[in-house]
Amino acid sequence: MLLSGPLAPTAFDAIIFDLGGVILPLSYGRTIDGLSALLGRDAREIYQETSQESLFDRFERGEIGQEVFRDSLRALARGSRPPTDEELNQAWNAILEEIPEENVALLRGLSRAKRTFLLSNTNEIHLAKFEADYEARHGGLHGPFWTLFEKDYYSHRIGLRKPDRAAFLHIIDGHGLRPERTLFIDDNHHNVDAALALGMSAILHPRNEKIGPYFEGWLDSSELAF
Known part of the structure; x- marks a missing residue:
């Protein structure tokens, strides 16, 4: 069932969150501009919000490492x-913004009330940058990012990528979840459609908008405290 907020807390036992565009704001334009400058071509020919070359899919599934990824980008340069490696990493990571503190508080509170999971299409360069930034800003007080979930899953680590059915079943079967009692939140309609096909409820989240309104009334002020 395709939903919008606010939601009834009794309807779900588990929530599966996407990371980029839902929990973590993204700026595709910054990476596209950075890669375009480095490659001497319009990077939108190979990488966009809605489509990308197979190189990026392979990187997100962990089929190639960061060295091969960067060399492949250099081969596309004109x-x-x-x-350099550093220049490519900087342009590639420019997409990542800072996770809002309100999202950290919400996820911490939800993790005490429900079974919460993360399922992200990402890669080793982005994850290393995100985790370092999160640790610098929140880690001293709140611990590692993974502690906000029962389990966090990243495409390059599990070798599976949304919207592949197997990526969702990796969590559902692995944790004994009931699809009809599971909520999935993502900003990509292909991923949402895949979740709906498996019997989950889902929200197609407007990229970079607040997620708190979906959960109005779920937590009291003490549960939202850091």
């Missing part, structure tokens, strides 16, 4: 000077 400029006179090949970009």
Whole structure:
């Protein structure tokens, strides 16, 4: 069932969150601009919000490592000077913004009330940058990011990528979840459609908008405290 908030807390036992665009704001334009400058071509020819070359899918499934990924990007360059590893990493990571503190508080509270999971299409470069930034801003007080969930899953680590059915079943079967009692929140309609096909309820989240309104009335002020 496709839903919008606010939601009834008694309707769900488990929640599966997407990361980028839901919990963590994204700025695709910054990475597209950065890669375009480095590669001497319009990066939208190979990478966009709604579509991307198979190179990026393979990187997100962990089929290639970051060295091969960067070398493959350099092979696509049309400029006179090949970009360095550091330059490519910086442009690639420019998409990542800071996770809002209100999202950390909400996820911490929800983790005490429900079974919460993360299922993210990502890659080793982005995850290393995100985890370092999170640790610097929140880790000293709140601990590692993974503690906000019963379990966090990343496509490059499990070798599965949304909207593949197997990516969802990896969590559902692995944790004994009932699809009809599970809520999935993602900003990509292909991923939401896949979750709905498996019998889950789902929210197609407007990218980078607040997630708190979905859970109005679920937690009291003490549960939202850090």
